[in-house]
Amino acid sequence: MLKKLVLAGTAATLLSGLTIATPIGSYARCGWSYMTNSASDAVPLEWELNRARQLIVDLKPEIQQNARRIAQEKTEVVRLQRELSTTDERLTKAKTDIERLTNDLRDESSVYSYGGVTYTSAQVKSDLGNRFKRFQTRQQTSEKLRQMLAAREASLSAASERMDAMLDAKRQLEVEVENLQARLGALRVAQTSTQLHLDDSALSDTRRLLDDIATRIDVEEETMKVDVEYFGEINLDEPSDENLLDDVTAYMQKLDGGEDQAYVSIQLEEESSNSSL
Structure with missing residues (x-):
């Protein structure tokens, strides 16, 4: 009877060992295959x-x-x-x-x-x-x-x-x-x-800076053109004497009229002050 129990226990132990060893063996083989493939893929x-x-x-x-x-x-x-x-x-x-x-x-x-x-x-x-x-x-x-x-x-x-x-x-x-x-x-x-296409921020910044510089240069050049055209231009036409006398007469009359008006204004102010006294 004891001998049968020992044999049964031994058989049970072997079966349990096989049951445990089987998944462990498959895991080991799977791990080895994964490591081998990973090492192969890592080689340049x-x-x-x-x-x-x-x-x-x-x-x-x-x-x-x-x-x-x-x-x-x-x-x-x-x-x-x-x-x-x-x-x-x-x-x-x-x-x-x-x-x-x-x-x-x-x-x-x-x-x-x-x-x-x-x-x-x-x-x-x-x-x-x-x-x-x-x-x-x-x-x-x-x-x-x-x-x-x-x-x-x-x-x-x-x-x-x-x-x-x-x-x-x-x-x-x-x-x-x-x-x-x-x-x-x-x-x-x-x-x-x-890779260059994905990392082009520095290139974009440089391009924007160059565009800004070009714009400022364009503005400065256009400003110089305006100054020369409207303020530093030489009159190439000869002066005309036809209307010179008329211009002088009108200007002098304007001056005379201004003096008369000023004189009348002064007299009115003096009369007003005397009456108040």
């Missing part, structure tokens, strides 16, 4: 572009290593081609010699002469058998070389295609980096223009 785009350029530069050693492998494979292919060519030439000569000996033996002669040396029929047959064995062996070697050459050529062709694809991909990456650099430059220019 210029830095990321430089990192992309460096990754492209880092492809160079791998490309050089692949190019070295391709060069070695080409060298091996050339060697196999020469070896196969030599083997085929020997096979052709061996076949010609075997056919000659075979035709000679069909004559059923007792002796045969080759190169100034006489051989018996048995010697010629023995030599023909040895030549035929070597021919068969060399022919098998030629077939193996041909298979090896075909395999090497196929491998070389595939490696060359992969190399071309890698170089094309590298060039495409370089073009994309330059395109992103151009887009980023345009973005930075647009952002700078937007």
Whole structure:
């Protein structure tokens, strides 16, 4: 009974631990993902572009290593081609010699002469058998070389295609980096223009000050024009003597009339004062 209780308690503890650990684990994963994304977003785009350029530069050693492998494979292919060519030439000569000996033996002669040396029929047959064995062996070697050459050529062709694809991909990456650099430059220019447009209070104040200065200068210039026109102007017309006498007579009469009126006024004042006495 006690054993069952212990097992039940252990199972309950494990289940509760899993229940608690599950949300904690999800929170931890979510937090780690958020921190990773936030850190990635905090990295400047210029830095990321430089990192992309460096990754492209880092492809160079791998490309050089692949190019070295391709060069070695080409060298091996050339060697196999020469070896196969030599083997085929020997096979052709061996076949010609075997056919000659075979035709000679069909004559059923007792002796045969080759190169100034006489051989018996048995010697010629023995030599023909040895030549035929070597021919068969060399022919098998030629077939193996041909298979090896075909395999090497196929491998070389595939490696060359992969190399071309890698170089094309590298060039495409370089073009994309330059395109992103151009887009980023345009973005930075647009952002700078937007910032200047939003913070133009100093420019506006300066513009208003210049407008006020220009207005005051305009007023001063207009004032100078008025003074010169109406108060400092020289009369360019000649004076006329036709009405001079009339003007003098009218002026003198005006003066005489004023004196008479003043005299009458004085007499009236004197008479008034005497009567009061």
